[in-house]
Amino acid sequence: MDLFKKTLDPIIALAIIALLDVFLFVIVGAWTVGGGETMLAGLAAKYVLGAKTLERIPFWTLVFTPTWAYWKIYISLGMGFGSFVAAVLSKEFYWRVPRHLSEWVMITIGGLLMGIGIRLSFVCNVSTFFGLTPEMNLGGYLAVSGIVAGAWVGSWIYKRVLEA
Amino acid sequence: MITVTGQCVAAFIFGSTVGLLVQRSRWCNTAALRDAMLFKSYRNTKALLVAMMILTLGFTGFISVGNGNPMRFDVGLNQFVGLFLFGIGMVLAGACTVSSWVKTGEGNIGALWALLFLIIGLFVSSLLWSFTYWPPAAATMTGQPNLAGLQFGFADALTLQQKTGIPAIVFGLIQFAALLALYRLILRKELVMQTARGQLNPQVARSAPEVSPAMPEPAIGVAMAGSAGASGSYQEEV
Numbered sequence: 001m002d003l004f005k006k007t008l009d010p011i012i013a014l015a016i017i018a019l020l021d022v023f024l025f026v027i028v029g030a031w032t033v034g035g036g037e038t039m040l041a042g043l044a045a046k047y048v049l050g051a052k053t054l055e056r057i058p059f060w061t062l063v064f065t066p067t068w069a070y071w072k073i074y075i076s077l078g079m080g081f082g083s084f085v086a087a088v089l090s091k092e093f094y095w096r097v098p099r100h101l102s103e104w105v106m107i108t109i110g111g112l113l114m115g116i117g118i119r120l121s122f123v124c125n126v127s128t129f130f131g132l133t134p135e136m137n138l139g140g141y142l143a144v145s146g147i148v149a150g151a152w153v154g155s156w157i158y159k160r161v162l163e164a
Numbered sequence: 165m166i167t168v169t170g171q172c173v174a175a176f177i178f179g180s181t182v183g184l185l186v187q188r189s190r191w192c193n194t195a196a197l198r199d200a201m202l203f204k205s206y207r208n209t210k211a212l213l214v215a216m217m218i219l220t221l222g223f224t225g226f227i228s229v230g231n232g233n234p235m236r237f238d239v240g241l242n243q244f245v246g247l248f249l250f251g252i253g254m255v256l257a258g259a260c261t262v263s264s265w266v267k268t269g270e271g272n273i274g275a276l277w278a279l280l281f282l283i284i285g286l287f288v289s290s291l292l293w294s295f296t297y298w299p300p301a302a303a304t305m306t307g308q309p310n311l312a313g314l315q316f317g318f319a320d321a322l323t324l325q326q327k328t329g330i331p332a333i334v335f336g337l338i339q340f341a342a343l344l345a346l347y348r349l350i351l352r353k354e355l356v357m358q359t360a361r362g363q364l365n366p367q368v369a370r371s372a373p374e375v376s377p378a379m380p381e382p383a384i385g386v387a388m389a390g391s392a393g394a395s396g397s398y399q400e401e402v
Contacts, residue, residue, distance in 0.1 A: 003188055010211035013189035017182055018215040022222030024178050028171045029233040030223070031178070033261035037279075041286040059293040071171035076265055078179020079186070083269030086187035098274040110257025111264075111278040113249045115285020119293070121246020122237070124261045125193050125254065128247060129212060131235055134219035135227075136335055137320035139239040146244040150251020151197035158255050159202065 004090035021130055028071055030131035033079075034124025036072035038064055041115075043073075106161070121146070186266045193260040197251070204357065206350045213347045217340050224321045224336025234322050 021031045043066045046054050054060045087093035098104055118124050123132060123143050132140025166174070185191075189211075196208035226232035254260045257278040259267055264282065267275035321332040 008185065008189040010189040010191040010208060011214050013185040013191055014211040014215040015218060017185055018218035018222070020178055020181060021215075021219060022226070024174065025223055025232050025234075026226055027166055027174055027233075029235065030219075031182070032235075033265070037261065037282060038286055041283040041290070044283060045287050057291060059290040063293070069168050069172070071168070071175040074172045074176040075179035075182075076261075078176040078181075079183035079262065079265040080269040081176075082180035082183025082185075083187040083266040084183075085180070085269075086184040087270040090188070092187075093271050096270070096272045096274065098277075103274065104277070106256045107258070107274050107278045108281050110253040110255070110259075111281025112285035112288075113253025114257065114261070114278070115253075115282040115287075116289045117246040117248070117250030117253060118261075118282070119246070119286050119289040120249065121243045123243060123247065125247070125250060126261055127235070129193065129216060130219060132237065132320075134216055134223045134339075135234045135320045135322075136220075136224065136324065136332075136339060137235065137237055137239070139237050139243045140320075142239065142241070142243040143247040146247030147251040148197060150248040150253075151194075151255055152201055152251075153248075154252040154255025155198050155201045157252070158198075 004086070018130075030127065030135065031075065032072055032124065032127040032131055033076055034118040034122075034127060036070070036074070036076040037115075037124070038118065039066065039070045039073050040076065042066035043068065102161070117150075182262070183266055183269060186262060187270065192263045194254045194258060194263060198255050204353075206354060210347065210350060213343055213350070217343045217347070220336050220339045220343065221333070224332040224339075227322050227325060227332040228336075234320055237320075239319065 017031075024031060042054070042060050042064050045060070046066045054066070060066060084093065098107065114124075121143060123139065125147055128140055128143040128147055133144055134140075191208055191211055193208070193212065196212045199205040199207070200209045223232060223234070227234065257264070259275050259278050261282075264275045264279045268279060321335050324330070324335050325332040
């Protein structure tokens with residue numbers, strides 16, 4: 001199949017995703033990833049620390065009660081699965097490991113900042129661009145301003161690291 | 165009304181299709197912002213804008229006829245601050261929430277590492293949450309303006325429709341026009357850049373690729389490019 005031989009035009013890919021997202025919006029809600037990841041963090045903590053310990057942390061009883069019956073988790077797992085299938089079919093699956101310590105450090109700091117950002121704002125980049133902003137939510141406009149400013153600062157830091 | 169199992173199945177099918185399409189198109193939300201800022205390359209930005217235009221019309225259209233499930237969401241400065249931190253993080257990690265899952269599916273250990281620390285970051289900051297202190301959550305999610313909780317009140321296309329009596333699609337069309345204007349601005353900028361390149365070297369102008377080649381990819385990408393060289397079959401994200 002041609003799809004698994006050539007790179008797909010991102011405009012076509014994103015247009016299809018947008019149409020599917022409208023469909024999802026009608027049946028459950030718009031595409032989001034941060035919510036599923038928050039729930040996965042809660043579930044992971046429940047297994048590592050135990051349900052009793054987790055109950056003592058207010059966030060996991062008042063805002064997110066860990067449960068597998070939460071549709072947003074399956075969007076995240078689906079994305080990993082779909083990408084795995086596509087990578088295998090197009091013979092692009094292989095293990096890639098960062099080689100330099102600096103890469104590991106940047107990924108670690110970046111990952112932590114993303115997690116803290118999601119927790120603080122209750123949204124991620126996906127719900128910003130593919131949910132809140134098209135719904136014309138004021139929170140979406142605030143989030144877009146935040147992510148653009150953050151990406152600018154991040155790019156500046158990244159450029160400095162590259163130059164160094 | 166769709167059952168919980170139905171919701172989860174629909175979400176998984178949606179997620180799998182997204183994973184497949186994003187993997188095949190090498191689209192990346194991080195690149196959509198970073199490449200536009202650092203390299204003046206708009207391949208991913210244009211796709212993002214097209215999606216947002218379709219979504220704006222689709223969402224506001226369905227809201228106008230009383231359909232759809234808009235996020236009941238509180239608005240506060242925490243959205244700005246949180247996404248600001250997120251923006252820095254995604255550029256440093258070289259992956260956003262979508263590409264970290266997609267790259268993990270391709271066998272990228274760096275992306276899996278980013279996901280792991282994203283979850284650790286989420287959990288650690290959840291310890292600091294308190295519903296009497298900023299950042300606000302459930303307790304301030306009343307929809308009423310609440311300055312102590314930095315809440316400005318709930319407002320989106322649905323509330324605009326309810327408060328003004330004007331169908332949401334009208335507001336949607338205004339936002340669509342703004343996004344389209346931005347898209348056309350990018351196209352014009354690309355044309356100017358191509359012409360400038362053509363003046364320097366006419367050969368380049370004729371074969372000018374839409375995307376700037378050999379884009380350096382931060383962190384995760386460096387590893388991908390490294391192993392791509394070894395296998396020779398991998399196409400860089402650009």
